[in-house]
Amino acid sequence: MTFTIDYLALAPELVIVGTLLVVFTLDMVLTRPKKFWIATAAVAGTALAAIPLVILGVQGETRSMFDGSYVVDEFALVLKGLFIVAAYLVLLMSHHYIESERYYQGEYYFLLLASVLGSLVMASSRDLIILFIGLELTTAPLFLLTGWRKGDAKSNEASLKYFILGVLSTAILLYGMSFLYGLTGEITFSGLAEATAGRGDEPAMVMAILFVIVGFGFKIAAVPFHFWAPDTYEGAPTPITAYLSVNSKIAGFVALLLMLYIALPGVSEVWAPALWILAALSMTVGNLSALRQTNIVRLLAYSSVAQAGFMLVPFAAAAVVGADLEEAFAATVVYLAIYAVMNLGAFAVVIAGARKTRSGELSAWAGLAQVDSRLGVLVAVFFFSLAGIPPLAGWFAKFAMFRSVMIAGGTTTVVLAVIAAVNAVIALYYYAKVVKTVWVDDPTGEFVEDVEAAPAVSLRLALWVSLALTVAIGFFPALVTFVGDASRVIAVGG
């Protein structure tokens, strides 16, 4: 049997492949003063990959390859767009950070682009093998990148913890997937959906699904599988932390939701309660731990654990009461898109601020707005947006979440909604505390005030892009509702 390859559908991936090979070749021929060309090539290539995405989006037809296991539909395109925009912002944040601290540059961009390639492949996957390998390519380079600050013991610890737990979670996930294959003989999602329907009472099926959820639980850092996250986030280079908390987390989420929504809707009675517990625990434990943090990166780490809980809410709520999952799926994807923009903004501001404070400790950030009010405004915008305060983008994410929960209805759903609401208030406290520290408190030490401490052009661009998106989405939520609409028409393929 022969298969044809649709090169236009694969064009975004191929552009990224080309870029990472160019980056790698450039690294071998350029001397240190000219290394900035590597970063330029990486940024340009990532931007270039958006062009075929737009062409495919304008054509608007669903392209399916290899028996429907690789599908490029509107949902895949929207996610690929999200991954590319987020990767673009991370590359902009990385440039000056990597150059000034004398890290290996060519290999850094190579690994980062390899990870982006993995997430693009994953967004199109409609079978277990491509999904798994795409997810592995997304996370495997990050094991190495978290340890990029070689001289720093914290970075080494971060890398090792992430690696060991990442490998463990991969093994568990793979066990679950092979059990699913063994029980059904199917690897495509459409085949699995048919073969698993109504078999939720078989112990082996329950075990397979729970293994899959535990495996993904580690990837998205949901409580109780989150304990690697704070140490890894703190030790990794900050742009990589941003990437971990956005791209790799979203990739894990998308993989999990794709499997549950398309491959396993017939056994929702098995995974819905597990998801419900994960959501409630992640929100509560994440937020309560964030309250006690004194380091801004650790605070963002726990905040992203809590945000993962919020993202799980619509799906868990709808599935527990057996409501239509379409609305929940759309709400989650909208939440993911908004979270990506504002969280990247928050990390960009942390990188910019850390150049002046020379520390991630919150106490060193006190009174930063007195010396740099623009940076102070940015801190306020991104942290209030994460808290969900209108008119910044975060409110619409929370709104979409609660709306889908209310559409689902039912007692267990309302309980989860109440937990989410209480947690939204707790979260406001520690996000506002950061803003208060920056604006109201008196400085405890000296800030670095030289040319070196000013944000580089690339970092400024990253800040402007995420600021513009955060504010624009807040005022015109219609800008992202198309993301949700695109995910409603998800094609199963096959």
Added chain:
Amino acid sequence: MTFSAWISEPINWIFLLVGLVVLASGFRVVTAKNVVHAALLLVAALAGTAGLFLMLAAEFVAWVLVLVYIGAVIVLFLFGIMITRAPTGQDEGLDSEKKVVPALLSVGVFVLMAWGSIDAFGTTLVGATGDPISTELIGESLLGRFVIPFEVVSFVLLAALIGSITLARKDLTPIEEEEGRRV
């Protein structure tokens, strides 16, 4: 099927023998006090697993296990032990105080998975459908139906290779760099 009927078939003697070898060597891998012994016992465990795959007519997987794991990974283990100057004799440090909980956990997971599998398949014979999958067929499908994961895996390997070289290499000092050596 009763046990006496099962054991009367010669193929099952081999299965029993290989299974016991895998089990015993696997157990000794974790209890051995000498890292070199543990690595060599792992060879026995993997060879036994390859044997089980051969009995299932999965020759490709069996030979991959032999070539990649026994031929490359274990050799790397031994090199790693030699190069890092880890103690190669008896090493009491290999014994962990906290071995009870992980041991119970492993047994628990085993019981869970064994029970799940037995419950799902019981004594039903899962017969082979059609001819055994030959290496040729696997090669064809890797470059046909599964070409995307096949190509993507090569990037996983490339990334792992480049990243680990970068992390493991000795950094140049600024003076060495001045002398024109590239980083």
